[in-house]
Amino acid sequence: MNTASGMTESETYKSLGLSSDDFAKIGDRSFVWLLIPFPAEVRESIAAFSSFECALKLAQRLNAFAEDGVGLRPVSASMNKLEVDRYKKPAEIGMTPFTVRLNENNGNIELVDIIGDNLDELEINEALGQIISQPYADIAGTSGISFHGTFWAPSSHLAIKKAKVFQKLLIALVNKERKLTSVI
Numbered sequence: 001m002n003t004a005s006g007m008t009e010s011e012t013y014k015s016l017g018l019s020s021d022d023f024a025k026i027g028d029r030s031f032v033w034l035l036i037p038f039p040a041e042v043r044e045s046i047a048a049f050s051s052f053e054c055a056l057k058l059a060q061r062l063n064a065f066a067e068d069g070v071g072l073r074p075v076s077a078s079m080n081k082l083e084v085d086r087y088k089k090p091a092e093i094g095m096t097p098f099t100v101r102l103n104e105n106n107g108n109i110e111l112v113d114i115i116g117d118n119l120d121e122l123e124i125n126e127a128l129g130q131i132i133s134q135p136y137a138d139i140a141g142t143s144g145i146s147f148h149g150t151f152w153a154p155s156s157h158l159a160i161k162k163a164k165v166f167q168k169l170l171i172a173l174v175n176k177e178r179k180l181t182s183v184i
Contacts, residue, residue, distance in 0.1 A: 017071030098159035122149025
């Protein structure tokens with residue numbers, strides 16, 4: 001049977017680093033499925049799923065845009081160190097964790113074809129703390145401010161829109177923080 005990419009099911013599994021021994025573990029509840037960015041020899045697992053189908057769909061979406069891509073590996077549930085199904089809800093509804101970067105030189109937000117060390121969405125407090133600790137810069141027009149992080153969205157276009165809203169909120173908060181600091 002051919003998948004949407006034109007590959008057979010077996011070819012799809014092999015492209016994700018799965019061996020024929022791994023096929024027997026599909027459906028076996030004593031295993032979880034780890035999502036591992038390639039090259040797997042140098043990267044740590046970034047997510048664990050109880051459902052092979054959920055892990056497979058997310059891996060396929062990530063591999064559609066990420067340069068190095070990801071693979072899947074079954075591991076005994078008792079040996080797994082990651083929180084299982086942490087990203088299950090967004091993955092099941094078709095969201096993809098896109099990595100987005102704000103270029104500090106021109107203020108452009110761009111999609112980056114890499115996968116981070118985890119799939120957690122960038123939080124405003126995390127980004128704010130990084131920027132506030134940087135030397136003072138006039139950031140009203142975004143010069144001197146940069147960030148990169150994960151934004152879950154159904155498409156890259158919507159991930160960039162989400163990052164733009166995040167950027168505006170971040171700039172407003174940084175300017176407010178710096179005004180408060182200069183008064184003190």
